[in-house]
Amino acid sequence: MRRTVLILSCCLAAACGRLGQIGKVPExxxxxxxxxxxxxxxPGLPTVIERRTELDAASLWRGGRKSLLGDRRAESRGDILTVVIEIDDRAEISNSTQRSRSGAESLGMPSLFGIPQRIDRKLPEGASLADAVSTSSTSTSAGDGSVRRNEKLTLRVAATVVNELPNGVLQIQGSQEVRVNFEIRELIVTGYVRPEDISRQNEITYDKIAAARISYGGRGQITDVQQPRYGQQIADAILPF
Structure with a gap:
């Protein structure tokens, strides 16, 4: 009885969280x-203090980041860069295995100091030590497997440099949320990049991000309908067959 009450309480608690979103857009x-x-x-502390004179302020060829020809690539904590995600992967794997084995064994004692003949008299009719043991075995196995995947994703998201490691590598993190009616589309990107891999347009492609974690999904009414019910998920996890 206690277990039943506990299970019902858990189901009600999970349902209450979703019931509170009925008729409301996801936050x-x-x-x-x-x-x-x-x-x-x-932001991190500056390592070099830039001193400008009146002549530098009036010049069009200043070397600062805000000048006409300055380098605007992200290089320190708090800077923003654009992550370009263009995934077009295709994989096709096919495996086939076959195995066959056969064996036969036989053991007999036609004569051994006359012992088999004496024992044969006491054995049931038709039994004889001349063919004491005879075995045979045959086994065959075959297996086929194939994997075919095709993924294509094209996205752009702004990410922020959240940390600068001692070796100069930048840790980035970016997130983006777009709400359409009652569904939110989420995009999350995290990883580590080298400053020299950032292009002059202040962009970096996903294949140059180490330990990249890219998440593209959503939450809302459509996502809730696509998920199995809680009872079905519990049954799938508990039932052994």
Missing amino acids: FSSPETGYELSAMAN
Whole structure:
């Protein structure tokens, strides 16, 4: 009885969380709780203090980042860069295995100091030590398997440098949320990049991001309908057959 009550309580608690969203659009996650705002609000300390004179301020050829020909690539904590995700992967694998084995064994004692003849008199009719043991075995196995995948994804998202490692590598994190009616599309990108891999357009492709974690999905009414019911998920996890 206690177990039944406990299971029903868990189901009701899970259902209450979804019932509260009925008739409401899914809420955006707060951008003020992520690492991006913290990195932009608390940038790292500058290593070089740039001194400008009146002549430098009037010149069009200043070397700063805000000048006409300055380098605007992300290089320190709090800077923003664009991550270009263009995935067009295709994989096709096919395996085939076959195995066959056969064996036969026989053991007999036609004569051994006359012992088999004496024993044969006491054995049931038709039994004889001349053919004491005879075995044979045959086994055959075959297996076929194939995998075929095709993935294509083209996205662009702005990411923020949230940390600068001692070796100069930049840790980036980017998130994007778009709400259409009652569905939110989410895009999350994290990883580590080298400053020299960032292009002059302040962009970097996903294949140059180490330990890349790219998540593209959504939440809302459509996503809830696509998921199996909680009872079905529990049954799939518990039932052995």
